[in-house]
Amino acid sequence: MTTRVRPSSKRCAVIGGSGFLGRHLVEKLLERGYSVAVFDIRQSYELPGVTFYQGDLCDKEALRPALKDVPLVFHCASPAPASDDRALFQRVNVQGTRTVIQACTELGVQKLVLTSSASVVYEGADIKNGTEDIPYAAKPMDYYTETKIEQEKLVLQACDKEGGLLTVAIRPHGIFGPRDPQLVPILVDTARRGKMKFIIGDGTNLVDFTFVENVVHGHILAAEHLRPESPLCGKPYHITNDEPIRFWDFMSKVLVGLGYAAPRYHLPYMLVYGLAMLLWLLALLLRPLVAFKPTFTPMRVALAGTHHYYSCEAAKRDMGYKPLVSLTEGISRTVESYPHLRHGAP
Structure with missing residues (x-):
């Protein structure tokens, strides 16, 4: 019996593949016939067709075995935005990304797809249907955003069309979905503590929330369309659900879906x-002297009280992107995946 060797173009590595987005990406790549190497600081699951490499992103020697003979790399490792640890963000998002670029270049990787963030252009003021040509935030509102800007610049500047490494950045916004460790658990915890009664501002601000499967779809399309002659080289792309929703309507749909009351009292935004x-x-x-973390940071308040939604026209034009899962369907799948967080669940 002869074993069929998988063509090398169907091999890829996912850095940060143990995380929320990373794992969804790995599963979809496997479905599409890729064999996947995962590099992460921790291994959180096992899947046939996946080889795990554990190690620190800043350690090039640990990274090399995962990227060897791999033509395509997805880099979606990042600390949680809420961790507010400047040194950690600097180490992972900036130093770690420098190491990834060096390793990719030395090992002859052909394509690098970065998970960036739409917040790289957000300064706390309204953004309506924002396009990719909005300049980077001159005054980023937190350390996460500050280091994501540096990271995106590093990756896009590393793009070399003359037979070197090709790069592209995907800027998702408001990722949610099953197994999300941030949005839904934090929302439910806040509701359980009785702190989800208030709407900040008048409640009419529109925001993008993006179902994780659509974000994954955007990453894979970008990878498959990234060629030396394509417009994707060295460019960032917004990937959203393309259906902005009132921020507080989204929160209410998730809360009510899990059996909690929707927030209903308004508080003035500026206050x-x-x-x-x-x-x-x-x-x-x-x-x-004292370590305390306020629940409401200026960034969180701004995100809850301003318009911030982005145009996907460039992604539609250059890589044929369109969302696979609607917002309504995404919310219901997400809610169904959290039976243990339902109101009154044991």
Whole structure:
């Protein structure tokens, strides 16, 4: 019996493949016939067709075996935005990405697809149907955004059409879906503590939330369309559900779906933002003496009270992107995947 060797073009590596987006990406790649190497600081699952490499992103020697003979690399490793740890963000998003680029170049990797973030252009003011040519935020609102800007610049500047490494950045916004460790669990925890009664602002602000399967679809399309002559080289692309929704309507749909009451009392946006700034400054001043993390950071308040939604026209034009799963379907699949977080669940 002869074993069929998988063509090398169907081999890829996913850096950060143990994370929320990373694992969804790995599963979809397997479905599409790829064999996948996963590099991550931890291994959180086992799947046939996946080889795990455990190690630190900043350690090039640990990274090399995972990227050897791999033509395509997805880089979606990042600390959680809420961790607020500047040194960690700097180490993973900036130093780690430098190491990834070096390793890719040395090992002859052909394509690198980065998971960036739409927040790289967000400064707390309204963005309506934002396109990719909005300049980077001059005053990023948190360390996560600050280091994601640096990371995206590094990856896009590394693009070399003359037979070298080709790069592209995907900027998703408001990723949610089954197994999400952030959005839904934090929302439910806040509701259980009785802190989801209030709407910040007038509640009319529109925001993009993007189902994880659509984000994965955008990554794979980008990888498959990335060629020396394609417009994707060295460019960022917004990937969203392409159906902006009122921020508080989305939150209410998830909460009500899980059996919690929807928020209904309004608080003036500027008042809450001012309080968040005060608490943030206080936390900064007291940091040597007392460690406390305010629930409402200026960034979170801004995200909850302003318009921020983005245009997918470039992704539609250059890689034929369109969302596979609607927002309504995405919300219902997400809610169904959290039976243990339902109101009254044991």
